[in-house]
Amino acid sequence: MxxxxxxGLPPATPRLQPLRxxxxxxxxxxxxxxxxxxxxxxxxxxxxxxxxxxxxxxxxxxxxxxxxxxxxxxxxxxxxxxxxxxxxxxxxxxxxxxxxxxxxxxxxxxxxxxxxxxxxxxxxxxxxxxxxxxxxxxxxxxxxxxxxxxxxxxxxxxxxxxxxxxxxxxxxxxxxxxxxxxxxxxxxxxxxxxxxxxxxxxxxxxxxxxxxxxxxxxxxxxxxxxxxxxxxxxxxxxxxxxxxxxxxxxxxxxxxxxxxxxxxxxxxxxxxxxxxxxxxxxxxxxxxxxxxxxxxxxxxxxxxxxxxxxxxxxxxxxxxxxxxxxxxxxxxxxxxAHSPIADPARPVSLAEPGGGLPLGFSQVQFAYPSRPTAQVLHGLELRIPAGQTVALVGPSGAGKTTIFQLLQRFYDVAGGAIQVDGVDLRRLSLAELRRRIAVVPQEAVIFSGSIADNIAYGRPGASPDEIRAAAGAAFVDDFVRRLPEGYDTFVGERGLRLSGGQRQRIAIARAMLKNAPLLLLDEATSSLDAESERVVQAALEIAMAGRTTIVIAHRLATVQRADRIIVLDHGRVVEDGTHTLLVAKDGLYARLAALQFAA
Known part of the structure; x- marks a missing residue:
């Protein structure tokens, strides 16, 4: 093809006069x-x-x-x-x-x-x-x-x-x-x-x-x-x-x-x-x-x-x-080319949250447009109260990353609805929805520029003091003090001059500076060594305070302190509870935990 x-672009038309x-x-x-x-x-x-x-x-x-x-x-x-x-x-x-x-x-x-x-x-x-x-x-x-x-x-x-x-x-x-x-x-x-x-x-x-x-x-x-x-x-x-x-x-x-x-x-x-x-x-x-x-x-x-x-x-x-x-x-x-994801004709405004953001998934059905016959989510039902930390666990292909993409409205659900503070997110403008979400991805995205520029990407109008405060909370200040140019240090394309742990801490500082009520953590520590993971995990605990947080992790030790653990399999919630409760149930989570802890 x-x-x-x-x-999805229109085909070339030989008789068309494109110069018009x-x-x-x-x-x-x-x-x-x-x-x-x-x-x-x-x-x-x-x-x-x-x-x-x-x-x-x-x-x-x-x-x-x-x-x-x-x-x-x-x-x-x-x-x-x-x-x-x-x-x-x-x-x-x-x-x-x-x-x-x-x-x-x-x-x-x-x-x-x-x-x-x-x-x-x-x-x-x-x-x-x-x-x-x-x-x-x-x-x-x-x-x-x-x-x-x-x-x-x-x-x-x-x-x-x-x-x-x-x-x-x-x-x-x-x-x-x-x-x-x-x-x-x-x-x-x-x-x-x-x-x-x-x-x-x-x-x-x-x-x-x-x-x-x-x-x-x-x-x-x-x-x-x-x-x-x-x-x-x-x-x-x-x-x-x-x-x-x-x-x-x-x-x-x-x-x-x-x-x-x-x-x-x-x-x-x-x-x-x-x-x-x-x-x-x-x-x-x-x-x-x-x-x-x-x-x-x-x-x-x-x-x-x-x-x-x-x-x-x-x-x-x-x-x-x-x-x-x-x-x-x-x-x-x-x-x-027209994006299928667009602002509604009459967007609804949300009240400024005092803490986290409540979320709801009602009978959500979804398949990626490039693979319409491969259903990813099958009638997903899920409620997350404001301020709660929820971990999504399950085998690869269970739908964890898909949930993150749907929450940011990169795609629209094929059936059902996702509510943000009780409002279908399709009724919100994209800018308002995404302004309330901060993301720390598995592979930290660092832009060519200085460390300060990358942290301020989360909030362009932030003052130097606010940038340093976020950097301190994310333990970025620990390694920046050792750099000759400090926060003005040029990090290179895709941050190649920094280690993986340093890039991840900058991504966390960026999310902290944005100060959004919903925090999405996608395997944020999976590629780090033990020392870096300890520091990044400490930064994440600070970032999660007072926010609704959803964590994706295959390493179960990362999510044991979550308020709830949601176990997904083939696009459905199969288990829901704390680590202790789910281990006692001896279900899918217990088997995943046994495999990892045995290893």
Missing amino acids: APAAAA GLLPYVGRYRGRVALALLFLLLAAGAMLALPPTVKLLVDGGLTQPTAGAPDERLAAIRQHFLLLFGVSLLLGLATAARYYMVSWIGERVTTDLRQAVYAHVLRQSPQFFETLKTGEVLSRLSADATVIHHAVGSSVSMGLRNLVLLLGGLTMLLTTTPRLMLSVAGIIVLVVLPAVLIARRVRKLSRASQDRLADTGGIAGEVLNAVGVVQSYGREAAEAERFGRANEEAFAASMRRTGTRSALTAFVIIGVFASLLYGMYGGVSAVLAGEISAGQLSQTALYVMVVAGSVAVLAEVWGDLLRAAGATERLMELLA
């Missing part, structure tokens, strides 16, 4: 677009004014006899050269102004589009990323945006300018030498029709080339994010070979596009030049027959050069625009 289709999707972004800057068009028309007008000026020079100053002295004749010629310089001055200034304006528009539109796509992707549910690789999204944000920038900031302007020159040049040729150009026009039509058919092929190949390039980005992003695992298993050569195959496919797709585009360019240039040279031959014959002057022939020759040059540029621009259409289509697919 294609990545776009698998991610850029109009709302260009339309925000109508004033600058108008200025760019004005300068474009001035530059094109100056270029079209050059041939008549040369005609005046040839007929009025060079080929016509002058009764005056040579100095007077030279003065007359000088006037014509001054006129030529004035036209070229206007051409240079208007071209420079046009270039600046269209470059600004290209940069601004690309920046706005990249921002819109990135912000939209961030709002997508995890379902969106189940089938679309992160690397492919990054490829669309970088490679595709670069293609669009080139088109908007250069190709469109060059295309419009040369289109004006083409139409203006043909109009002047038809006006000055109509008999010649009418025959040439018929030949040009025969060139254009096959070119349109070739251009359609270029567009399809451009889209395929961008898709293959995105595949390489997806592979690279996936492997580089797990380079330690790749190296530990000695898979460097195999992964390099896999990337190489995708890279070669991208190269082959690019060369197919380039070959077809080159054929299109050659066909258009040769065809148009041949037809215009035919017109020039007729012009020379007319001069020899005395039907037109040498100045008229010079004017015709220059217009032929203008028209031929415009056609050559338009052929290149056409290829650029076809490639940009494919890139735009891919970005518009991302913007057209």
